[in-house]
Amino acid sequence: MENALKGIKVLDLSRVLAGPLGTMLLADMGADVLRVEQPGGSDDIRHWYPFVEGESTYYMAANRNKRSMTLNLKTDQGRSLFEELVKTADVVVENFKTGTLDRLGLGYERLQTIKPDIILCSITGYGQTGPMHKHPGYDPVIQAVSGLMDVTGEKDGEATRVGIPVSDIMSSHYVAISILGALRVRDQEQKGQHIDLSLLDVQVSSMANVASSYLLKDHVTKRIGNAHGNITPYETFKCADDPIMIAAGNDRMFAQVAHVLGHPEWAEDERFKTNHDRIENRDELRSLLESVFVQKTAAEWEEQLTDHGVPCGAVNDIQQVFDHPQVQHREMVKTGQHEKLGEVAFVRNPIRTNGETLPIDSAPPILGANTEEILTETFGFGEERLQALKKEGII
Known part of the structure; x- marks a missing residue:
């Protein structure tokens, strides 16, 4: 190439x-x-x-x-x-x-x-x-x-x-x-x-889904911070040290989140059973999740959630990015002669x-x-x- x-x-x-x-x-x-x-x-x-x-x-x-x-x-x-x-x-x-x-x-x-x-x-x-x-x-x-x-x-x-x-x-x-x-x-x-x-x-x-939602449904998307307008939990949560981003994109992944956090019953709760239910009860769910995430570090949660197939990652600053083992393994930094x-x-x-x-x-x-x-x-x-x-x- x-x-x-x-x-x-x-x-x-x-x-x-x-x-x-x-x-x-x-x-x-x-x-x-x-x-x-x-x-x-x-x-x-x-x-x-x-x-x-x-x-x-x-x-x-x-x-x-x-x-x-x-x-x-x-x-x-x-x-x-x-x-x-x-x-x-x-x-x-x-x-x-x-x-x-x-x-x-x-x-x-x-x-x-x-x-x-x-x-x-x-x-x-x-x-x-x-x-x-x-x-x-x-x-x-x-x-x-x-x-x-x-x-x-x-x-x-x-x-x-x-x-x-x-x-x-x-x-x-x-x-x-x-x-x-x-x-x-x-x-x-x-x-x-x-x-x-x-x-x-x-x-x-x-503008991807934001544009499509308007053109096909007349839906005007509004900002909601680090959350996602169509999926939850799909946002950041405070941990004992750094925040972590969770992207539980379907009901199965949410069930895994609930299991890792020690509350498997949430996955069967009528308020949270489907993504539509979770969107309807977003604030209540977030409050429950936050109360557990703050009990461990982002690294601890990342390891456990990843082991259960949940996409997640700590929110890194730029120094942490270049110290990241995956970034280093992929050799994302090269040198040139000036x-x-x-x-x-x-x-x-x-x-x-x-x-x-x-x-x-x-x-x-x-x-x-x-x-x-x-x-x-x-x-x-x-x-x-x-x-x-x-x-x-x-x-």
Whole structure:
């Protein structure tokens, strides 16, 4: 799998997370991803806290296995060089505001005249069309507009965003998926595609059962904390130390929970016998369960419940995650060599095929680290030409 995209070249004009994380997935599978930024840098994420010796850990999370070059697309010469790069590329990825690429003279129609089978993936908050197509869209705003925040948080508390930029992350997956599909179409039909990917579209499509409940039943799901609106017990409970998440997804599992907690009679109680009964008597059941869970540690309950086939797990902080024996066994942390920082750690790509994981060939590049290399290998530029481009502010 590591060389699945070997020979595919991606020109990555995107910034922040959804675009760069998507192109990183392609790079992990062997694509040659060239990050193209303005001289001096044009990606805000490079300046986001926290830092390691001046390098943003946020930036590091989305840009491994790539090369970086600077090119001033606001100049005629910069655009001309970019167009020459397009001739050698398969994919262009951008997440400028709608219309920006057209204003630069580098829109899809122009790119098609340069390379008819080029694939352009445009990522925006709200898409290329519609009444909000020109509005900027950042992850927390998309979480709010899409309804995700309204179903997240405590029942009587405020709507809460998810603790990671989940709309960006899910969109990054669609970046990779849509590009893989477009490459397949290109190989079969010798034509390109303009992919119009909207963060709002992605998040609305990811509302899953919440969306289905409304569309099919006019049911408006409301937030209820860590509980599940359709199943119980399917939530967190306080233990003697840390909380534990229980996911008893059917009546058999609930019977096992009742048995482990020392109250097998609950499984035959008319108030709790079926999931529908338990939903109707949710508060009463929760009170009974809480009174027992606090008597032991999360680890003790996890061991006993797991032995009886009940899905469960302690609520870990991020340090506990990387200390977790399963995470360590799966080798979820890999290292790569950074030009400035030396050997650094990363969460690996989760794809595993035939027992092998995808490699981290290189850490995220320092801004412009490969500019001269790319221009030399593509155009055969010598040192004199490179220095002239630097002096003119082109690179």
